Amino acid sequence: MTLIADPKAPRPPKAGPGRRTTRGNVELYGWVFMRVSGVLLLVLIFGHLFVNLVTGEGVKAIDFAFVAGKWASPFWQVWDLLMLWLAMIHGTNGVRTIINDYAEKDTTRLVLKSLVGLAFLVVVVLGTLVIFTFNPCPHGVAADLLPSFCTAG
Amino acid sequence: MTAVAEAPSKIGEVPSFTVTLRVLRHLPADDGELAERWDEFQVQAHGTDRVLDALHQVKWEQDGSLTFRRSCAHGVCGSDAMRINGRNRLACKTLLKDLDPSKPITVEPIKGLPVIKDLVVDMEPFFASYREIMPFLITTGNEPTRERLQSAEQRERFDDTTKCILCAACTSSCPVFWTDGQYFGPAAIVNAHRFIFDSRDEGGAQRLEILNDKEGVWRCRTTFNCTEACPRGIQVTKAIQEVKRAMITRAF
Numbered sequence: 001m002t003l004i005a006d007p008k009a010p011r012p013p014k015a016g017p018g019r020r021t022t023r024g025n026v027e028l029y030g031w032v033f034m035r036v037s038g039v040l041l042l043v044l045i046f047g048h049l050f051v052n053l054v055t056g057e058g059v060k061a062i063d064f065a066f067v068a069g070k071w072a073s074p075f076w077q078v079w080d081l082l083m084l085w086l087a088m089i090h091g092t093n094g095v096r097t098i099i100n101d102y103a104e105k106d107t108t109r110l111v112l113k114s115l116v117g118l119a120f121l122v123v124v125v126l127g128t129l130v131i132f133t134f135n136p137c138p139h140g141v142a143a144d145l146l147p148s149f150c151t152a153g
Numbered sequence: 154m155t156a157v158a159e160a161p162s163k164i165g166e167v168p169s170f171t172v173t174l175r176v177l178r179h180l181p182a183d184d185g186e187l188a189e190r191w192d193e194f195q196v197q198a199h200g201t202d203r204v205l206d207a208l209h210q211v212k213w214e215q216d217g218s219l220t221f222r223r224s225c226a227h228g229v230c231g232s233d234a235m236r237i238n239g240r241n242r243l244a245c246k247t248l249l250k251d252l253d254p255s256k257p258i259t260v261e262p263i264k265g266l267p268v269i270k271d272l273v274v275d276m277e278p279f280f281a282s283y284r285e286i287m288p289f290l291i292t293t294g295n296e297p298t299r300e301r302l303q304s305a306e307q308r309e310r311f312d313d314t315t316k317c318i319l320c321a322a323c324t325s326s327c328p329v330f331w332t333d334g335q336y337f338g339p340a341a342i343v344n345a346h347r348f349i350f351d352s353r354d355e356g357g358a359q360r361l362e363i364l365n366d367k368e369g370v371w372r373c374r375t376t377f378n379c380t381e382a383c384p385r386g387i388q389v390t391k392a393i394q395e396v397k398r399a400m401i402t403r404a405f
Contacts, residue, residue, distance in 0.1 A: 022367035028404055031371050031397070101329055101374070 030093055037086045044083045068136035069147040077131055084127045092120040167199040172249055173257040174207055176219065179268045187268060192216070193257065198249050204237055204260065205244040221272035228384060231320030235272050236261040241322040241382040263325035265334055279321045282337045286345040286363055291356030307352040314347040314392050316385040323379035323389050335368045339379035339389045342370055346392040349399060361400050370397050 052066075053059050070076040095116050103109035137150035174194045179187045194215055196207045205226055212219045221244070224230040228246040235244055237260055238252055244260075252258050266274040292301075317340060324330050324338030345364055349357040364370050370393055379389035 023362060023365060023369075024367075025365065025404060027367055027369070027371035028365055028400055032401060032405075100372075101332055104332055 034090060034093060037090045041083070041086050041090060044079065044086065048079070048083060064145055065147040068134070069149075071131065071134050072136050072147065072149065081128065081131050084131070085124065088120055088124050088127075092116055167201050169197055169199045170250075170254055172196050172198050172207060172254040174204075174211060175257045175259045176208075176211075176271070177259070177261040178219075178271050179262065180218075181270060187270075192219075198254070200248075200250045202249050203245055204235075204242075204247045204249060204252070204258065205233060207249060207258075208244060208260070220270045229318060231318035231384075234263055234320040234322040234325070234384070236263055236325075241326040243320060243322070243384040246384055263321060265325045265327070265331045266321070274321075274325075276321060278334055279324055279338065279340065280319075282324075282341040283319065283344060285337070286341050286348075286360055287356060288344045288348065290348070290351075290354055291359070292353070293355050301353040303352055310352070311347050311350040313387055314343045314350075316387050317343050317347070318385060319344075320384060322382040322384055323387075326378040326382035328376060328378065329372050329374060336372045337364060337366070337369055339373075339393060342373075342393050342396055343387060343389055346396050349396060357399075358403070361396070361403060364396060365400050370400065373397070 052062060071080070096113060099109055099112045099116070103112055136147055143151050172195075174196060176192050176194065178190050178192050180190070182188050194207075194211045196210050198207055198210075205223055208219065208221055212221075221233060221235070223233040223245060225232070226245045228243050231243070233244040234241060236242075237244065237247055238258055241263055249258065260272065262268050262272045262274050266276065266279060268274050319340060321340060323343070324340045327336070327339055329336045330338050342364060345360045348354045349360050373390070373393045375390055375394070377390050379393075380387070380391070383389050
């Protein structure tokens with residue numbers, strides 16, 4: 001053994017003074033998620049718009065019965081749930097990125113990000129709840145406002 | 154051969170014109186605070202003169218207190234990157250006649266780095282990021298007794314990023330770097346790219362690890378400011394995306 005340091009072995013990568021390392025795959029997964037969810041959302045949103053606005057009677061068909069009829073099917077429940085979650089995570093992550101880029105003070109950053117997080121939570125929890133606990137046949141409502149399967153039974 | 158200093162014919166004479174330089178001065182006051190002001194200088198210049206020549210003329214003949222960095226003055230050392238007419242360029246590679254000399258030419262220090270005086274900025278944060286990506290060859294095993302061979306194609310893979318002169322024109326043109334200065338910056342990523350894609354180097358994984366940081370390649374928004382600013386014509390944004398791609402293929 002010699003006392004001379006082996007020049008081929010580099011020092012372990014260490015952050016310089018003034019920078020705390022924030023290494024990890026978090027931003028990598030975030031970046032990939034934005035691309036993947038973006039492509040999925042293109043299909044989901046344009047599918048949603050096409051089914052609601054173009055097919056059948058078009059825009060005029062949309063009323064309580066139309067929405068209730070759609071949410072009676074598990075297919076549209078899953079579709080709308082996916083759309084809600086993907087759009088909310090995608091949008092929130094995008095706004096988080098913008099805050100990181102533009103907020104210069106740490107406190108501003110924290111406050112803005114908390115607001116975005118709060119808005120995210122409210123919309124996602126409320127939306128998910130509505131999709132799953134939605135009652136297509138509420139009591140005491142005129143039958144002509146309800147979907148056809150409510151009166152059939 | 155006779156020297157014709159004052160030949161009657163003026164063939165080949167370079168036309169001269171007057172340009173106005175608007176220089177952003179940062180002068181340290183007695184209390185250590187930097188006082189900012191715009192100074193205007195009139196300079197008699199020729200069509201072959203660069204912004205650096207005009208700055209020299211100001212410093213040598215008009216105001217000796219004007220402070221700026223320059224070393225080789227031929228676009229190789231990377232000392233005189235500054236913001237000229239709102240774009241980061243090397244003063245020694247920018248001809249005055251290409252900048253519309255009929256209007257005042259603005260000269261400012263590069264943005265995002267602390268100004269020391271006039272056009273001189275503190276480059277330390279920039280070089281700290283550069284050192285962090287380990288800009289040297291990393292190998293394992295015994296040292297070969299001869300050169301480490303590489304094919305022309307293997308060399309071509311990272312040829313573009315070997316051209317970097319560390320002038321900081323790219324990093325200080327990046328809006329993400331302007332905000333908090335924590336981002337590694339295009340220059341550090343370009344120099345990591347130069348080793349990551351070098352077939353002789355074995356430290357690629359380590360360097361990818363370093364740049365896979367909240368402040369690493371993922372803060373790049375592909376605004377292409379860096380590519381536009383690079384005085385060596387390096388495809389900086391492309392290099393950053395190639396590093397991103399290498400990270401994704403490594404992770405999945």
